[in-house]
Amino acid sequence: MLGYEPGDTPAHRLDPRTKLAVQLCFAVAAFAHTGPRGLLVLTGVTALALASARLSPVSVLWDYRFLLPLLAAAVLFELVTLGPPWVDPAAAVDPLLASYRTLLIVAVAAGYVRTTPARESRAAVQWAIPGKAGRLLGAGVGLVFRFLPLLRRDLAAIRDAETARLGDQRPTRERLATVGAAGLRRAFARADRLSTALSARCFSWNGTLPRIRFGVVDAPALMLAAGLAVTAVV
Numbered sequence: 001m002l003g004y005e006p007g008d009t010p011a012h013r014l015d016p017r018t019k020l021a022v023q024l025c026f027a028v029a030a031f032a033h034t035g036p037r038g039l040l041v042l043t044g045v046t047a048l049a050l051a052s053a054r055l056s057p058v059s060v061l062w063d064y065r066f067l068l069p070l071l072a073a074a075v076l077f078e079l080v081t082l083g084p085p086w087v088d089p090a091a092a093v094d095p096l097l098a099s100y101r102t103l104l105i106v107a108v109a110a111g112y113v114r115t116t117p118a119r120e121s122r123a124a125v126q127w128a129i130p131g132k133a134g135r136l137l138g139a140g141v142g143l144v145f146r147f148l149p150l151l152r153r154d155l156a157a158i159r160d161a162e163t164a165r166l167g168d169q170r171p172t173r174e175r176l177a178t179v180g181a182a183g184l185r186r187a188f189a190r191a192d193r194l195s196t197a198l199s200a201r202c203f204s205w206n207g208t209l210p211r212i213r214f215g216v217v218d219a220p221a222l223m224l225a226a227g228l229a230v231t232a233v234v
Contacts, residue, residue: 003149004117010217011053011115016124018218018225019112022049025228026108030101032232039100045224046104053111060110067106071099118145123209138209147194154186155179 006012011019026049030042050057061068079092122138129137158179162168167175214222 003113004145005114007054007115009052009054009115011049011111013215013217014115014221015212015214015218016116016120017127017212018214018221019116020124020128021225022221022228023108023112025225025232027105029228029232030105034094034097034101036097039097039104042101042104045228046107049108049111053115055111055114057107060107061103064106064110067102071102075099113145117210118142119210120212121145123212126209127212143194147190150190151183151187154190155183158182158186 026042026045030039033039033042047057050060075092075095078095079087079089081088081091119142122142125141126134126138128134162175162178167178170178
């Protein structure tokens with residue numbers, strides 16, 4: 001799964017609130033324009049977002065490859081019928097467009113994850129949602145961004161260890177049970193260590209966060225977000 005990487009790309013220099021606004025307006029526009037022409041325009045916006053973060057579409061597809069079978073299954077479910085004509089290509093058009101729309105939204109979100117530190121995401125969430133609810137949600141967002149990459153590395157290490165012990169030659173059900181059980185044990189162990197570490201450091205759910213400020217570089221991105229929102233409404 002993609003994670004934050006320091007850099008000096010145009011997307012890195014944007015305010016996190018600007019990137020969240022672009023994501024939100026892009027998702028709204030994607031659900032408002034479901035036809036091929038609208039998705040073609042949104043593909044160009046997605047390419048611009050990935051280029052600003054210096055992300056390859058191939059790397060995004062590879063990191064989120066677990067989504068591809070689910071999206072393909074939705075298309076196949078509509079494509080194949082239980083009676084004549086058995087295969088109905090026209091029925092699969094809408095699911096295919098919906099699956100492609102989902103990939104576009106995920107790709108734009110990947111650009112945000114790659115270019116935004118967890119602390120800035122937390123600051124943006126707390127700015128958008130004031131009060132205790134925003135502070136609690138912001139702390140949760142920060143912890144999720146830090147915790148998920150560790151869980152992914154744990155699962156990859158468990159899978160590699162199983163392969164080294166010829167575990168890949170076992171039946172699929174046994175492999176899933178072994179990796180799943182070991183992964184859950186690692187996850188609970190990490191959660192316990194995280195809780196202890198937070199208590200030792202006197203974790204504050206209203207901690208001091210980095211200052212976030214809009215700059216000149218945010219103007220084009222905010223105009224893009226506004227344009228997407230207007231097209232969705234119109």
